[in-house]
Amino acid sequence: MLKISGPSYGRFCDGVSRRDFISIGGLAMGGLCLPNLLRAEAQSGVGRSPKSVIMIYMAGAPPHQDLFDLKMDAPLEYRGPYKPIKTNVPGIEVSEHMPMMAKIMDKLVPIRSMVGSATGDHDSHICYTGRSAKGTVIPPGGWPSLGSVMSKLCVEKANGIPPFVGMAPNAGHPPYGSPGHPGFLGPAYSAFRPSGSGVSDLTLNGITSDRLEDRRALLESFDQFRRDADASGLMHGLDSFNQQAFGVLSSSKLLEALDVSKEDPKVRERYGKGDTRNYGDGAPRNLEHFLVARRLVQAGARCVTINFGRWDFHDRNHSELLTHLPLFDQGFSALVEDLHRLGMDKDTAVVAWGEFGRTPQINATGGRDHWPRVGCAVLAGGGFRTGQVIGATDRLGGEPSERPVHFGEVFASLYHWLGIDLQTTLPDLSGRPQYLVDGWQPMKELT
Secondary structure, eight states, X not given: OOOSSOOOOOBOTTSOBOOSSOOOOOEETTEEOOOTTSOOOOOTTSOOSOOEXXXXXXXXXXXXXXXXXXXXXXXXXXXXXXXXXXXXXXXXXXXXXXXXXXXXXXXXXXXXXXXXXXXXXXXXXXXXXXXXXXXXXXXXXXXXXXXXXXXXXXXXXXXXXXXXXXXXXXXXXXXXXXXXXOGGGOGGGOOBOOOGGGGGGGSOTTOOXXXXXXXXXXXXXTTTSOGGGOTTSTTTTHHHHHHHHHHHHTXXXXXXXXXXXXXXXXXHHHHOOEEEEEOTTSOEEETHHXXXXXXHHHXXXXXXXXXXXXXXXXXXXXXXXXXXXXXXXXXXXXXXXXXXXXXXXXXXXXXXXXXXXXXXXXXXXXXXXXXXXXXXXXXXXXXXXXXXXXXXXXXXXXXXXXXXXXXXXXXXXXXXXXXXXXXXXXXXXXXXXXXXXXXXXXXXXXX
């Protein structure tokens, strides 16, 4: 295997052993080692807009009744101890522990009636694909995530910046650490993961550009292998992986985008730092990830995913939320304000959500359990019609009472906004064409 420098790290949640960052791979003794964190060349002619998406996965599923849908008319064992506060949009209220988001509600779209999670299982799959991981026919290879679809269909914005970047950790519960998988599109469209010590692999560390070109030529000598015999797409993506890897290594754009020290100190202070440690078996509450996401999009990334916290509070729900809500409030509001400050709000859509909601009634240990019947989300940017709430639940917060919104509708809205025809199909590993969404249409409320 040919590589620039640095040790190898662990396994990602799809079970494939990879480098955390960049390895320029080759073949050895029948084994395959690829820089499979980068996408293949984009198909031309589709999705030519400069638009990008930042998606925040609130790992473990937040309690909708304690964020955007407080139920003050419900009994105490349902509503909990939190109080609602007014926002800068008359008639919209949110939790008292989200005062920063309350001040910019005119730039947000809370959704109080998210549905579509067929099970109560902890799996980020529905947040990244718009489809339930169970209860439906899954094509060979599995459904691809939004970032992977964008990698394939959206024209590249900038050389040296991967189109799909996942700010995902290695988590104790693998779905909590997923950036979104490529599914049947294959590893060529995997997320690029700038995690941990792999950042050091972004520099050549003594390797000159001439030596880098020699390695490029050596890799090109492998082009006679029978790539067409590999249905997984690993061999098919080899050349394009290498092109992307060499492009990143010979450019400083990605390293500069990841370096938040280049930001104005006042901007960094507004975002804050949060906590870089994983919360239990979940993700960190790293506020600098919000800033990095903005910098990546500004530099040319198409899709950036962020994994934030661990919201699975079966015990002590309200005291545990005090470790999450204030940080989420700060990071999310800072990101939205920053996008508007920089004039990026029209071309950058932001969505934050978890895989389902939480039980209306607080359990005996003060927690809320899994509740797939309804949950919440919040959108921003995208030139959407903001300053409105979409959907509602009943008095106890257990069932949607107005305008149920399926995850697939949000994905349909994003694809449509990106300029991708919803009738577009992509072949799965059996060659069968698959639609991007299951017949869902863009949400009229957002336009």
